[in-house]
Amino acid sequence: MRSTDRTLDRTPSRPIPIAISLLAALVLALAACTAQTGASAESTASADESTASTEASMEESEEASAEASEDGGQAMQVDLVNFAFDPTEITVSVGDTVRFVNGDTAAHTVTEGTNGSAADDARFDEQVAAGESVEITFDEAGDYDVTCLFHANMNMVVHVE
Ligand SMILES: [Cu+2]
Incomplete structure (x- = not known):
């Protein structure tokens, strides 16, 4: 061929x-x-x-x-995005530091309390500017309600054990 x-x-x-x-x-x-x-x-x-x-x-x-x-394992970051905490519930160990990162273009607060109101004896109340972050260390076991003073519908819980 x-x-x-x-x-x-x-x-x-x-x-x-x-x-x-x-x-x-x-x-x-x-x-x-x-x-x-x-x-x-x-x-x-x-x-x-x-x-x-x-x-x-x-x-x-x-x-x-x-x-x-x-x-x-590190797990300790909470995003503040779209006017909500994400996640809305985390569990950490005593002594852990949680970093709250504001991904919005509006300011938020990370405040112990609920529905936009600080607890009477709030152990933390930090304002977080847009794009900024704040770290909060949880030294005592317990369940911490977290809210934003500017946006009452922003709520989450941090379980410290
Ligand atoms: Cu807010």
């Missing part, structure tokens, strides 16, 4: 209709052959790629969960 190809390839300019149609037929046949080979090669390659990408995404999710559990 190959030797025939070469012979025909050397005589492409000869105006012999039969030779040309033979050549054309061969070229078509070769093209079909090549296309099939190429197609199967591509499907094999894409199968490999999809396997590879599945493995990659599995690795990524494993890394992500590892990071999440690390963060969970």
